[in-house]
Amino acid sequence: MLRDGTVFDDEHLPNEIVGRNRHMNEVTDALAPVEDGFRAENCFLFGPSGAGKTTVARAAVRELRREVLDLPTAYVNCWADYTRNGVLERIAKELVGAAVRQNAPIRELTETIQAGLTGPAVVILDEVDQISDSKVLYDLHTIHGVAWICIANREIDLLADLDDRIRSRVSVGYSVNFDRYDETTVTEILHRRAREGLDPSAVERSVLKRIAQLAEGDARTAITALRVAARKATSEGLSTIPVRFVESSLVDAKDEVRRKTISKLNPHQRSLFRVLERDGPLIQKHLYEKYREEHADPISLRALRKSHLPKMEHYNLITSSRDNRGRKYRVVPVDSAELTPLEDGE
C-alpha cells in the first residue's frame, strides 16, 4: 500500500504545482529582478488554509534558486517567531548563518544580516498576521537587497501600523489572492500524491474524487485524509482503499489538522484557548480577565483582538457571536459538523 510516507507530510514540496500557474507567475515576476542582481519586489499572498500559499511561495523560491546559485533565502514561520526580535534572529540565522545574542538591539540584528549579504536575498514570512510588530517589515527594508514574500489568511493592511514617513518607503509590489481549490484540482493533487506515495493500484480515482468532495477545497485536509485512509486499509490487510473508508478518514483528518494547529498556538493564544475550554463560552471582558490570571506576561485586549483571536477563529478553533453584552467566545467542538452557529442574542 504505502511506498513513501514522507510524500504526505505537510512540508513535502511537490515537483509539480497543480492548477496555480497564474499564482506561480505572479510570484516569479516579483522575484525576477534577483536574476539581474537586484532586490525583488515585495509580495503578499493571502487566502484560506490549504489553498497552496506556502507551497507556491516555496516553489517560486526553488525555481529562482535554479537560476541564481547560492541565493540566500530564509523561511520564517511567524506562529513560532512572532516578535520583532524573534523574526530578525531567525532571519540572521537562516539567511547568513549568524548566531546572534538574545535580545540584541534591532540595529545590531539588521547590521549583522547586512554584513553577511553580498547581493539580493529573499525572505518568506509565513502566517505574517501573527507578528506582533510590523516594524519588522521596515527593518527588513533597511537591509539592502532583502525582499519579502508575506503570507496571511486575510487581506490585511500589512503596513497599517507604520507611520506615514516609513510606510511610504516600503511597498508591496504584488498582492496575490488564493481562492479555495475546486474539486477537480484537489482530485488531481491527490492523484499525484498517490502516485508518488502509494502502490500503483492502491486507490481508484473515484475514491480520490470523493475525498476531494468532502475536503471542501482544502488540499491539506484532503492529503491528510488520503494518508489516514491508506493507514486504515493497511491495518486491515487490504491492498486498495475502499470508498467506505473515506468519510471516517475525513473526520480523522480534520481532527489531526486541528490538533496540529493547536500545537502551533503561541503562549497568548494557548492561554486563551485553555480558558475557553475550561470556562467558555465567555464574553470578551471575562475572557480577558481570566486570560490575565492565566498568562504570566499578558498583553492588551486590543492586541488580542487585532490578531490572536481572529487567527484562532480563522482556523476554526474558536468562534464568536455578538449579544447585548458584547462579543462572546467559545471553543468549536471537535466534531464541528455538529456545530450550529450561535444565534445573535444567545
Ligand SMILES: Nc1ncnc2c1ncn2[C@@H]1O[C@H](COP(=O)(O)OP(=O)(O)O)[C@@H](O)[C@H]1O
Ligand atoms: N497546487 C498544489 N499542487 C500540489 N500540492 C499542493 C498544491 N497546493 C497545496 N498542495 C499541498 O497541500 C498542502 C497544503 O498546502 P499549503 O501550501 O501548505 O497551503 P496553505 O499554506 O495555503 O495553508 C501541502 O501538503 C501542499 O503540498
Ligand SMILES: [Mg+2]
Ligand atoms: Mg501555509
